[in-house]
Amino acid sequence: MQYETFVKDFIADRLNDFEGNTYDAPDLSFELTLEENNSGRVFNTTEEAECFICDNFAGARDTYNYFADQFGEHYNPFEKPDVFTFYMLYFGVDVLINQCDYIQEHWDEEVELTPEVIETITGQIEDMDISW
Secondary structure, eight states: OOHHHHHHHHHHHHHHHTTTOEEEGGGHHHHHTHHHHHHTOSSSSHHHHHHHHHHTHHHHHHHHHHHHHHHOOOOOTTTOHHHHHHHHHHHHHHHHHHHOHHHHHTTTSEEEOOHHHHHHHHHHHHHOOOOO
C-alpha cells in the first residue's frame, strides 16, 4: 500500500475509533498512534513491515531523515523493521495532522472528536497532496 494512502486511512480510521474523546490539539498525533507505540508494531508480521518499507522507500527515507535531524536518532529500518514502520506511521500522522488547518486553528485548545470535527479533519487531510 502506498505510504500516503496508508497514513491518511489510518488517521481517518483512528479518528472514528476515538469519536467522543477530547485531546489537546498538539497531542493528537501521539494519541492516535499510542496503541502502535505501546505494541511496537504496525503490521502483524515482520515480513509485512519489511515489504511496506521496501514499497515506500521515499517515506522510509524521509522518516529516517526526520528522526536523525530532529533527535539525532539513526533508526536502521533493516535492524528492526517492525519498530521502524511505527516510526514511519508516527512521522506521517504527525506531518499530516500538524498541517491540518483545523488543528492549526485550535492549536492551544482541547479538540473534541465530534462527527463534524472528524469530518473536517479527515476532509482537510484527504485534500493534502503530500509526496513521499
